[in-house]
Amino acid sequence: MVRLLDSLRGQLFLLIICALAVAQAISLWLFVDERGLAVRAALGSEAAGRAANVARLIEEAPVELQDSILRAADSPLVRFDITDQPSVDHTNHMGGGSVEARIRALLGPDDDREIRIELHEAEGDLMPLAHMSDGGGTTHLRMMKDGLSTIEMTLSVALGDGRWLNVDTRFHRPPLQWPIISTLSFGITAAIVLIAVFWFLLSRLTGPLRRVAGAAERFGRGDAGEPLPLTGPKEVRDLIATFNAMQNRLTRHMADRTRVLAALGHDLRSPLTALRVHAELVDQDEIRDSLVSSIEEMQEMVETTLAFAHGMATSEEPQIVDIRFFLGKLQQDMLGTFQIEDGNEIFLRLRPNAMRRALRNLIENALRYGDSASLSFERVEDDLFIRITDDGPGIPEADLGRVFEPFFRLEQSRSRNTGGTGLGLSIARTIVRAHGGDVSLSNRAARGLLATVILPIASDAIPQVSKP
Known part of the structure; x- marks a missing residue:
């Protein structure tokens, strides 16, 4: 009610x-x-x-x-x-x-x-x-x-x-009466008005509004889709036209950013390869090894930049997956081992390859800096919560938000063996937000770090499972 x-x-x-x-x-x-x-x-x-x-x-x-x-x-x-x-x-x-x-x-x-x-x-x-x-x-x-x-x-x-x-x-004075004819007249009038309002006015008003709400939800998950048809009263048609224009502008903007970033990373490969060839020709071993190490670090940064750009792309078609099967398959494919706490059967609409990359980055961070990783998932109202914990030293409170910035690293030595490139968490957050969710980090009370991924469960996530 x-x-x-x-x-x-x-x-x-x-x-x-x-x-x-x-x-x-x-x-x-x-x-x-x-x-x-x-x-x-x-x-x-x-x-x-x-x-x-x-x-x-x-x-x-x-x-x-x-x-x-x-x-x-x-x-x-x-x-x-x-x-x-x-x-x-x-x-x-x-x-x-x-x-x-x-x-x-x-x-x-x-x-x-x-x-x-x-x-x-x-x-x-x-x-x-x-x-x-x-x-x-x-x-x-x-x-x-x-x-x-x-x-x-x-x-x-x-x-x-x-x-x-x-x-x-x-x-x-004659008492107030409610004769049968008045009751019948009231019922007929109410029925005619309600039928006219509900089946005509509301259908033309709420129907397009529901489609706009659904399209906005899908767009928030990275599924732009086709422009909505202009139906309903003039005010509703203006709203739909504005939404279509906004969706088109945002899609173009994201596509342009992705293309620029991907082109930049791609164009850097050739000069880096040439530098690598020239570095190999250096006679002094110490200088040659230093140059090769720097060039390899730059190449790794380029590769992760391309991965970051790919994570921003939304060309992959969303699918409805069984999250329990999806995480189990991810556990089998990864080299590092981590534990998964069994949960209920939950169906979720997502882009499997992109989400697999995001979760892999979070789990690899837990394995690298926390020596172990444990994953659990549960449904809370209309959201899916995926929690990844480790037993590492955690992160200073002041840096919990900064670690998601591209190329930010807590380890200042810039060594590829100890600090990575600083793009793993950025890629993970970009992918999760493209699904309409978010990811956050917090220090555990005793020891270690907790990474929480929140993903919205779409109303159309029915159990017609695709198992990638």
């Missing part, structure tokens, strides 16, 4: 559902409020009509029939009574203009009697009205239970004999 909400698809899905739910709730609330106003207007008009008719009947009927008229006009939600004082004891009422206009229209245009109206909200269930009298003999109307919010309206209409006809009525 967390991964779903973390993706663009999941966030858009949640946003659309929430937006539709809020819009539906607001629409329903407005609908209920409009319906409530309509019901209140209808009930107010009904009460006004009944009040006007009862007032006319009371004024025209004999006194002995007035109680019968009031009882006949009563209903569970409307009560009528006649008192000497009006129930509405103030005249600055508001909100009853339409009810008063309705009463006057029924009583006649020339009728100018006083009409008082009071509207207010009350809390309670919509129960039948009952008469309750206070100590002064005035009749009041109360609700029998507390509960829902209701609208209470009281009318006081002046009669011709000085008395007042009081009308009490109440009604509640």
